[in-house]
Amino acid sequence: MKLPARLLLVFCVFIIAAGYWLTDFDAHFAFRGDGRWKTTRAADPVNGKVLFAAGGCISCHASSGSDDRVHLGGGKPLKTPFGIFYPSNISPDLKDGIGRWTETQFIRAIRDGTAPDGKPYYPAFPYTSYRHMSPDDAADLFAYIKTLPPVAGNAPAHDLSFPYSVRRGLVLWKLAFLDGTVIEVEPHKSESWNRGRYLVEGVGHCAECHSPRNFAGAIIDAKRLSGGPNLEGKGTVPNLTPDKTGLATWSEAEIASLLKDGFTPDFDSVGGSMAEVVRNTAELSDTDRMAMAIYLKSLPPIEGQKRSK
Amino acid sequence: MKLQHAVLIFSLPLMATLAVASTANIGERQEIMKSNGATTKPLVAMLKGEAPFDLTTVQKSLANYQDNIGKFVTLFPEDSKTGAKTSASPKIWEDMAGFKSAADKFAADAKLASSTITDESSFKANMPTVLKNCGSCHEAWRVKDAQ
Known part of the structure; x- marks a missing residue:
């Protein structure tokens, strides 16, 4: 009796120690290395502005109560089943914003979900998609944000329920669900398809709202982009795959058109959070919107929840 | 026993009427929005240059919007918050x-x-301002499949 009991104790201690180490803020770094934020050219704020629109940064990080498209003071509450998130100040303010960040720190934040102090961000900040951006593009985005006006003031701390309030858990979450790969060009596909994929799956982070999630809050891969329940409240988010419950009857031009003016082929106008998304995609070029449509129409159809007209 | 039956028998039609009343409001709301969609279709085609500019259609459409929306806002009594696949946000009430x-x-x-x-150029300059109302209202006051 004595030996198994002692073994059990050793085993328990081992599990606790391993668990503690795996959730250490440095564990992710130790596992994944640091080679994923090296740039290959000088940053280009013009491209950064395009990515800023495609990424919808302003939709979450706009100063609370501000309607303009340049003040990034944060603080506008995002209500989810996990609790209330308050997006941070990402304006170039030296004290409260990201004005003192280095380019590498910014790229790590975007592509790795890691703050300059090593803490993991909650994936409400969609680095799960942004990680597909190249380090060069992330640096361009940083260069553009640096041209915007600084805003003073901090957002309130997130108000989350247990166990989501335990930030250490996120290190494990990231190890399980984040591989940090850049989307590689598929040479046998067209240039617009590749561009569309980059925008939809990467910086545009469409799948973050348009996919169902598992118990741990991670996207279910087999159901990616097939719509799901609305995490911000009641209702559903539509299926973007070319299934009959999704975009089967839509032409590429109709999808591109929705991203420009918000009208569906029936001349309904999109509402909810998508209205804000369209304000962002309206700033993209016709070519980019068409590329997104081409990519969406190329997806395998996945059956999603039916949605009333 | 008999009294309960009587109450039930008399209240059933009343309940049915109430249900019909609110469902009718929701149905009418949805018809008005469909009409707005149909009104918008030729306007967007003109804006995109897919259809020739036609002032008569534009003026008729603008009048139609005003009639529709005037009627629309009167169709939200307290008993029409839910049911009949309404997409009305609870925020309205x-x-x-x-x-x-x-x-x-x-x-x-x-x-x-x-x-x-x-004319065509004043149409292209002023029409988008009107159409922006579609998105901003749906953003604030509509939740698809709320129930």
Whole structure:
């Protein structure tokens, strides 16, 4: 009796120690290395502005109560089943914003979900998609944000329920669900398809709202982009795959058109959070919107929840 | 026993009437929005240059928007919050004044546009302001499949 009991104790201690180490803020770094934020050219704020629109940064990080498209003071509450998130100040303010960040720190934040102090961000900040951006593009985005006006003031701390309030858990979450790969060009596909994929799956982070999630809050891969329940409240988010419950009857031009003016082929106008998304995609070029449509129409159809007209 | 039966028998039609009344409001709301969609279709085609500019259609559409939205805001009694696949956000009843002022803004924008739009270039300059109301109202006051 004595030996198994002692073994059990050793085993328990081992599990606790391993668990503690795996959730250490440095564990992710130790596992994944640091080679994923090296740039290959000088940053280009013009491209950064395009990515800023495609990424919808302003939709979450706009100063609370501000309607303009340049003040990034944060603080506008995002209500989810996990609790209330308050997006941070990402304006170039030296004290409260990201004005003192280095380019590498910014790229790590975007592509790795890691703050300059090593803490993991909650994936409400969609680095799960942004990680597909190249380090060069992330640096361009940083260069553009640096041209915007600084805003003073901090957002309130997130108000989350247990166990989501335990930030250490996120290190494990990231190890399980984040591989940090850049989307590689598929040479046998067209240039617009590749561009569309980059925008939809990467910086545009469409799948973050348009996919169902598992118990741990991670996207279910087999159901990616097939719509799901609305995490911000009641209702559903539509299926973007070319299934009959999704975009089967839509032409590429109709999808591109929705991203420009918000009208569906029936001349309904999109509402909810998508209205804000369209304000962002309206700033993209016709070519980019068409590329997104081409990519969406190329997806395998996945059956999603039916949605009333 | 008999009294209970009597109450039930008399109250059933009453309950049915109430249910029909609110469902009718929801149905009418949905028909008006469909009409707005149909009204918008030729306008967007003209804006995109897919159809030739036609002032008569534009003026008729702008009048139609004003009629529709004026009627629309009267169709939100307390008993029409749920049911019949309504996409009306509960926020409408929490802030009826805000909802009505958004509707008034749409009507006012349509009215103003009908006086400023006289040709194709003034149409292209002024029509988008009116159409922006679609998105901003749906953003604030509509939740798809809320139940």
